[in-house]
Amino acid sequence: MNDKKTFTRTILPLFSKYPPLTSRMHLQLHFFLLFFNDPNIDLYFKLRDSKYIDRDKISPLFEKGFTPSYFSDWLGGFIESEGSFVNRSSGGSSFSIAQNHDYYLIDAIRSFYDVSHLTISNKFGKVSGDPLYEISIASLAGVTRVIYHCIPLLQGYKYDQLVQFINKSKSLKSVTKEFLNSL
Secondary structure: OOOHHHHHHHHHHHHHHOOOOOHHHHHHHHHHHHHHOOOOHHHHHHHHHHOOOOHHHHOOOOOOOOOOOOHHHHHHHHHHHHOEEEEOOOOOEEEEEEEEOOHHHHHHHHHHOOOOOOOOEEEEOOOOOOEEEEEEEOOHHHHHHHHHHHOOOOOHHHHHHHHHHHHHOOOOHHHHHHHHHHO
């Protein structure tokens, strides 16, 4: 979108109504807005490498147990880009998702799928060294909850990946029948 008026009237109000849920996107939006109405190219180049410096000060973006009303739909998009469905050679199936820095997001996802008993692993990014939080759901009940949530939301490649995941899984035969009937 190149028209500033249209952008101001249509896109920016969406960010007010549905604020970004990752600290990275929150800081990118903040940085964008800093220069949106008052472009200063010298200041832009001076500050662009430090736009994430306050990440620890703004995280979490919502309180535990109080996810935004749009969290379910947002999670579908987040899974589209960050989720992974895997069929194990042993016959089991799992779903995993990870995010740098934002423990609160992975914790909210864990609560959303009612798998609060699972541990969130804390790793560090191979290249950046940033904290990486990940949850892996392997129980049939947990994976099934993820699938039923994702079926109406996923599109494109991730939807195809989900279809293949369900069809190849030995443990998800009952889901396969229901999934095919929902198409």
